[in-house]
Amino acid sequence: MRPLLVISLLSACAPVDPFTEPPPITNHVDDWRDEIIYQILVDRFANGDRNNDYNVTLNDNVLARYQGGDYQGVIDRADYLEALGVTAVWVSPIVVNVEEDAGISSYHGYWAQDFKNVNPHFGDIAVFRRMVDELHERDIKVILDIVTNHVGQLFYYDINRNGRPDTTIFGSGSQFDEGEFWQDPIEVISEWDPPYDPRGVQGWTSLGESGPAPIEWVYMPEINRIPPSPPEFHNDDWYNRRGRVTDWNVAEQVERGDFPGGLKDLDTTNPEVRDALIDVFQFWMTQTNIDGFRIDTVKHVDHAFWQQFGPAMRQHAADIGKEQFLMFGEIFDGDDQRIGSYTFDEELDSAFWFSQKFQVFDDIFKWGRSTDRVEALFASREVHYASRPHPGGLNISPQEALVTFIDNHDVERFLFDAPGGHEALKAALVFLLTEDGIPCIYYGTEQGFDGGNDPANREPLWWSDFSTEGELFRHTATLNRVRRSYPALTRGSLAFRWTSDRVDDQEDAHILAFEREHADGHALVVINTAGRGTAHTQYQGTAMSVSFEPGTVLAPAFPVGDERRFTVREQRRVRVEVGPYEGLVLVPEQELRPLID
Numbered sequence: 001m002r003p004l005l006v007i008s009l010l011s012a013c014a015p016v017d018p019f020t021e022p023p024p025i026t027n028h029v030d031d032w033r034d035e036i037i038y039q040i041l042v043d044r045f046a047n048g049d050r051n052n053d054y055n056v057t058l059n060d061n062v063l064a065r066y067q068g069g070d071y072q073g074v075i076d077r078a079d080y081l082e083a084l085g086v087t088a089v090w091v092s093p094i095v096v097n098v099e100e101d102a103g104i105s106s107y108h109g110y111w112a113q114d115f116k117n118v119n120p121h122f123g124d125i126a127v128f129r130r131m132v133d134e135l136h137e138r139d140i141k142v143i144l145d146i147v148t149n150h151v152g153q154l155f156y157y158d159i160n161r162n163g164r165p166d167t168t169i170f171g172s173g174s175q176f177d178e179g180e181f182w183q184d185p186i187e188v189i190s191e192w193d194p195p196y197d198p199r200g201v202q203g204w205t206s207l208g209e210s211g212p213a214p215i216e217w218v219y220m221p222e223i224n225r226i227p228p229s230p231p232e233f234h235n236d237d238w239y240n241r242r243g244r245v246t247d248w249n250v251a252e253q254v255e256r257g258d259f260p261g262g263l264k265d266l267d268t269t270n271p272e273v274r275d276a277l278i279d280v281f282q283f284w285m286t287q288t289n290i291d292g293f294r295i296d297t298v299k300h301v302d303h304a305f306w307q308q309f310g311p312a313m314r315q316h317a318a319d320i321g322k323e324q325f326l327m328f329g330e331i332f333d334g335d336d337q338r339i340g341s342y343t344f345d346e347e348l349d350s351a352f353w354f355s356q357k358f359q360v361f362d363d364i365f366k367w368g369r370s371t372d373r374v375e376a377l378f379a380s381r382e383v384h385y386a387s388r389p390h391p392g393g394l395n396i397s398p399q400e401a402l403v404t405f406i407d408n409h410d411v412e413r414f415l416f417d418a419p420g421g422h423e424a425l426k427a428a429l430v431f432l433l434t435e436d437g438i439p440c441i442y443y444g445t446e447q448g449f450d451g452g453n454d455p456a457n458r459e460p461l462w463w464s465d466f467s468t469e470g471e472l473f474r475h476t477a478t479l480n481r482v483r484r485s486y487p488a489l490t491r492g493s494l495a496f497r498w499t500s501d502r503v504d505d506q507e508d509a510h511i512l513a514f515e516r517e518h519a520d521g522h523a524l525v526v527i528n529t530a531g532r533g534t535a536h537t538q539y540q541g542t543a544m545s546v547s548f549e550p551g552t553v554l555a556p557a558f559p560v561g562d563e564r565r566f567t568v569r570e571q572r573r574v575r576v577e578v579g580p581y582e583g584l585v586l587v588p589e590q591e592l593r594p595l596i597d
Helices: 002-013 071-076 078-084 125-137 251-256 271-288 303-320 336-343 354-366 372-384 421-432 471-485
Strands: 037-040 088-091 095-097 112-118 141-147 155-157 167-170 173-177 180-184 187-190 202-205 208-212 215-217 292-296 326-329 403-405 438-442 493-498 511-518 521-528 542-545 553-558 583-588
Touching: 071 078, 071 125, 078 125, 078 471, 112 271, 125 141, 125 271, 141 271, 271 303, 303 326, 303 336, 336 354, 336 372, 354 372, 354 403, 354 421, 372 493, 421 471, 421 521, 421 583, 471 553, 493 542
Parallel strands: 037 088, 037 438, 088 141, 141 292, 292 326, 403 438
Antiparallel strands: 095 112, 155 215, 167 187, 173 180, 202 208, 493 511, 511 521, 521 583, 553 583
């Protein structure tokens, strides 16, 4: 029996094959409110392996092509992430994509062709797993971007049945006859991307319609435009085949139309499609030991799908021993109620708070509108988002777990058009990193990147030389450490103490003040959201009311080392003065503490 025992022990101690064997499942999250997410477009973060630099265009003016970033680059620059003080990274999609379309590359990852293999531009499964392990060693969690709504442009609608994808132009723009002009609208119909038809895209010629247009899968291996994988996705009936969304106010189109650009919409009402997608993303959870999913194009998929997907993912996480697995969704919409609708009925744990991005970070910090808008939005959150944790999911409710952000890869950067420039951004960062929820920083924000809309907002981070000395980097890194050092700023309740409807020269115009309270501490945040001049938490002789006891001396935890002090007076009132675009995080003087490294 002894030789058998030796063999068994040797087998148990054999190293895991990083290419074929799933990694051990480990847990790294106690409460997601403690985390600070950093969004990475892998192709734009760092180039660590020149061996996968094929079809790369190294030209600073050509941002619609692959630039060379990869998973090894993330590993190599993990010190940068630690220096910034972030605790989680959201990485762009992992799956194999159509290589390019109309001269634009799939560097972003949203044009899936093979759902169960790794895009070779970024490395292989072994280096991805190594990246996850390396980041976990540094207590940095990993969130993977996923897409359930569509595949890349893998087929066309053969509207005229000639066996090739055509583009047809109708109309001349205008006509002249008998001394009068009239409009003859120009219409362009591409068989790759025809407009929405609720019946399904129809075939037609000059003689009229000919019934539903057949779809033709293409085989263009030179750009990886070939039928999808796994092979079950190569099925006409798995797609809605209704053409491109043309009216974003029509729910049917939004959920069943192709995403503009020819991205073919999966029929997620089909039980076979649902099961296949659930299998795909359970596979990636098992194969990578990641800590969460960021989910793309959520509002383009029916609620019934999410009501099945959410519980299935939570159950799989429990089955493999992964705790606190986060699922947050992109509902690219300004309608707060619509965003929140995806957090009920066991759907998503959280969502990007797009309504806050538009109503607070844009309207207030960028364009100088009144701060009372913040309080109104927070009040609506109590109604629009689920107030209880989902069974088997996080231990906090979606209301508590909203992902907050200033900008991301789908909108122009804050600095692109902010009149207040870096100072306005610094004030916005104070709010982002002291409010409740889970803050998310878009890569390059800390370097002052200022690109406009896609692809200009997807600059390579190496343009900055990964400097840790810039003012914005140091400002962001310090705020990250302040947030992590004071539990009140992560898990504390939030109560507004001063907002104003004034935007002119009154002393409290543009003031935003709120308290965060926790059993382990108490903080008061005061921000001047505008650049006009000094503002005060006082109006017509009445100072701000707070919950601190009279006589409490409040000292700045941020800016670090600031020697100003503010004493709470009778009736628990305090007058705080803040300069243009200045933000203060105040705590009782005796509660000042060293910052977490």
